[in-house]
Amino acid sequence: xxxxxxxxxxxxxKGIICVYKxxxxxxxxxxxxxxxxLCNDLxxxxxxxxxxxxxxxxxxxxxxxxxxxxxxxxLTTNQSITKSLDLRYHPLVIGxxxxxxxxxxxxxxxxxxxxxxxxLFGLRRGTQVAKFIRENRSTRAYRINGVFGKATDNGxxxxxxxEKSTWKYIKHVHIQRILSSMQASHQKKMYEACGVDLNSxxxxxxAVKGPIRPVDSKIPIIYGLKCIDYEGxxxxxxxxxxxxxxxxxxxxxxxxxxxLHSTAHTRTIKCIRHSxxxxxxxxxxxxxxxxxxxxxxxxxxxxxVENEEIVNQSSPVLRKGRxxxxx
Amino acid sequence: xxxxxxxxxxVNVLRNVSSAVDGSIIQATSLVDLTENKQNALTEVEHSIxxxxxxxxxxxxxxxxxxxxxxxxxxxSDVLQQLVKLGVNLYQIEKDPEAMKFILTLKFEDIKDTxxxxxxxxxxxxxxxxxxxxxxxxLQENLEDLKVRVNYLQYKKFTPEMITRIxxxxxxxxxxxxxxxxxxxxxxxxxxxxxxxxxxxxxTKCPRLITYPIKSVKLNTFVVKEEMGFSSEEIKQILLDxxxxxxxxxxxxxxxxxxxxxxxxxPLETIxxxxxxxxxxxxxxxxRHQFLVKLGSDQYDCKKPNYxxxxxLISNNDTHFSTEVAKSSVQLYNEFLKTL
Numbered sequence: 001x002x003x004x005x006x007x008x009x010x011x012x013x014k015g016i017i018c019v020y021k022x023x024x025x026x027x028x029x030x031x032x033x034x035x036x037x038l039c040n041d042l043x044x045x046x047x048x049x050x051x052x053x054x055x056x057x058x059x060x061x062x063x064x065x066x067x068x069x070x071x072x073x074x075l076t077t078n079q080s081i082t083k084s085l086d087l088r089y090h091p092l093v094i095g096x097x098x099x100x101x102x103x104x105x106x107x108x109x110x111x112x113x114x115x116x117x118x119x120l121f122g123l124r125r126g127t128q129v130a131k132f133i134r135e136n137r138s139t140r141a142y143r144i145n146g147v148f149g150k151a152t153d154n155g156x157x158x159x160x161x162x163e164k165s166t167w168k169y170i171k172h173v174h175i176q177r178i179l180s181s182m183q184a185s186h187q188k189k190m191y192e193a194c195g196v197d198l199n200s201x202x203x204x205x206x207a208v209k210g211p212i213r214p215v216d217s218k219i220p221i222i223y224g225l226k227c228i229d230y231e232g233x234x235x236x237x238x239x240x241x242x243x244x245x246x247x248x249x250x251x252x253x254x255x256x257x258x259x260l261h262s263t264a265h266t267r268t269i270k271c272i273r274h275s276x277x278x279x280x281x282x283x284x285x286x287x288x289x290x291x292x293x294x295x296x297x298x299x300x301x302x303x304x305v306e307n308e309e310i311v312n313q314s315s316p317v318l319r320k321g322r323x324x325x326x327x
Numbered sequence: 328x329x330x331x332x333x334x335x336x337x338v339n340v341l342r343n344v345s346s347a348v349d350g351s352i353i354q355a356t357s358l359v360d361l362t363e364n365k366q367n368a369l370t371e372v373e374h375s376i377x378x379x380x381x382x383x384x385x386x387x388x389x390x391x392x393x394x395x396x397x398x399x400x401x402x403x404s405d406v407l408q409q410l411v412k413l414g415v416n417l418y419q420i421e422k423d424p425e426a427m428k429f430i431l432t433l434k435f436e437d438i439k440d441t442x443x444x445x446x447x448x449x450x451x452x453x454x455x456x457x458x459x460x461x462x463x464x465x466l467q468e469n470l471e472d473l474k475v476r477v478n479y480l481q482y483k484k485f486t487p488e489m490i491t492r493i494x495x496x497x498x499x500x501x502x503x504x505x506x507x508x509x510x511x512x513x514x515x516x517x518x519x520x521x522x523x524x525x526x527x528x529x530x531t532k533c534p535r536l537i538t539y540p541i542k543s544v545k546l547n548t549f550v551v552k553e554e555m556g557f558s559s560e561e562i563k564q565i566l567l568d569x570x571x572x573x574x575x576x577x578x579x580x581x582x583x584x585x586x587x588x589x590x591x592x593x594p595l596e597t598i599x600x601x602x603x604x605x606x607x608x609x610x611x612x613x614x615r616h617q618f619l620v621k622l623g624s625d626q627y628d629c630k631k632p633n634y635x636x637x638x639x640l641i642s643n644n645d646t647h648f649s650t651e652v653a654k655s656s657v658q659l660y661n662e663f664l665k666t667l
Binding site: 020024088094096099284 | 399
């Protein structure tokens with residue numbers, strides 16, 4: 001029977017963990033790596049505690065003449081060791097105790113192939129929490145690096161260049177102006193979608209309650225847009241948004257390029273915040289092991305207790321914008 | 328306890344009824360007898376339930392998983408026990424149903440000679456276990472055939488140490504017939520124009536490459552020669568230095584090469600001198616190169632000052648790299664990784 005220690009750890013492995021997703025790897029792949037790593041660690045611990053390494057069996061296999069004798073000896077000596085044990089549960093026979101299909105893992109925000117940054121995984125019972133977080137649609141912050149002057153067919157650096165243009169006339173102020181107008185139009189769109197006149201008392205009451213968000217999970221809304229860095233053709237913007245995906249963000253960069261009478265493509269997209277989880281909490285892939293992951297889970301669970309509204313919204317009226325046709 | 332209460336109540340009721348109805352006492356007593364009989368029957372049933380052997384539910388659930396068959400038979404079968412003692416991973420073997428079927432039909436006497444022969448070839452017990460785990464059908468081979476195959480190697484001037492290394496590194500080697508092995512060795516000698524000594528060096532360095540599908544080796548040669556543009560001498564140099572390169576997937580190889588040659592601007596001659604860097608993952612290369620670029624110390628030309636060796640770049644762990652090669656700290660490197 002397995003040692004209580006591995007069972008205890010297995011039982012403790014339920015909750016949310018926050019990991020760092022590098023670019024150019026899929027979330028699905030990352031999940032698989034995580035599961036394999038955790039199961040291997042657990043099984044190893046289990047075996048180590050259950051079957052401690054036996055005393056090194058001395059076999060004189062150096063000279064070939066003694067080989068036959070040595071095999072027989074080692075076989076018989078091993079026999080006496082293993083006779084008392086029930087071989088049915090030996091790791092060489094039954095295989096690892098914890099297998100990949102036993103560990104349920106699901107993600108609560110999906111980052112595309114080219115996106116890097118904060119990613120939340122729910123382990124075992126935590127998959128439910130992950131689902132709640134996903135369905136609650138919390139805001140996320142992205143830092144996107146774009147380059148003016150070239151447009152590519154897929155919007156990324158890796159794509160084929162389809163158009164070139166000048167960019168030298170673009171100043172930091174111009175970008176900031178465009179971005180703030182975009183942000184304002186998004187806010188306006190939200191109130192229009194609610195079916196409220198912007199000059200009415202109703203709109204004021206709604207605005208007082210805080211930012212409103214769509215009921216539909218398919219409509220991306222931007223709450224904050226600002227340019228944090230502009231240097232040569234490359235620029236970096238920070239986006240606070242909801243319901244976004246990778247394609248939407250690359251389109252946003254292309255749109256910015258077009259509005260400035262130039263063209264632009266995306267270089268990197270990085271998720272720097274997911275509700276209350278930031279890069280600080282994210283665990284790098286090289287640090288994934290049983291110890292670090294349980295520690296990270298503990299940290300994340302404490303964060304979740306502090307910010308309960310991520311999982312469970314106490315006041316649904318406050319933040320829901322009903323999507324009615326525009327009058 | 329409950330049953331007792333029930334019984335006394337029942338008897339009381341019966342008595343009341345019997346007192347009410349005259350002349351029925353006899354009947355009532357008979358009823359009491361009946362209840363007692365029932366009681367006996369109940370206890371008998373209880374006993375029989377206890378007699379049914381309890382099946383371990385964990386055993387039933389495990390039937391559905393790999394490792395179940397070997398777990399079921401291991402305590403009964405002598406062969407399986409002996410194999411476990413050798414360190415054979417039965418769980419791995421069971422993933423191939425045909426192999427497991429074959430192993431279960433064996434008797435230990437049949438395979439004993441083969442195992443002893445492997446031992447005589449100079450393999451350690453764990454290595455024999457590893458070889459059987461990887462290639463259980465090795466036990467199917469005739470002992471005479473094995474001897475002929477080893478003889479062939481001796482005839483081709485392989486030393487005993489070389490043969491030991493070949494057999495322990497490539498458990499599939501001994502299942503190939505002498506004709507096959509001869510063809511394969513001939514292919515390598517002809518394709519890369521190697522001398523006899525070089526063939527032996529290549530075989531001992533990477534025995535698995537020899538039995539690797541010739542089609543893939545040809546494809547990788549094409550990648551190295553035509554797509555990367557190495558000359559025949561350089562290819563030979565790469566093959567003898569790092570034979571593993573011809574075993575890796577062509578896409579991975581090309582990706583690494585493209586990053587090395589196009590992004591890091593490393594000339595072909597340097598790569599041919601240090602073919603290990605072609606085996607490095609692109610991700611690792613990218614991370615470390617970009618960190619050096621950020622620090623402004625990406626100087627890979629050995630004739631200029633502040634030279635960073637490419638081998639130092641790809642080898643060792645991140646702690647060693649960030650402190651010794653990049654002259655920075657691990658914390659900084661980890662923070663840098665989160666900005667990528």
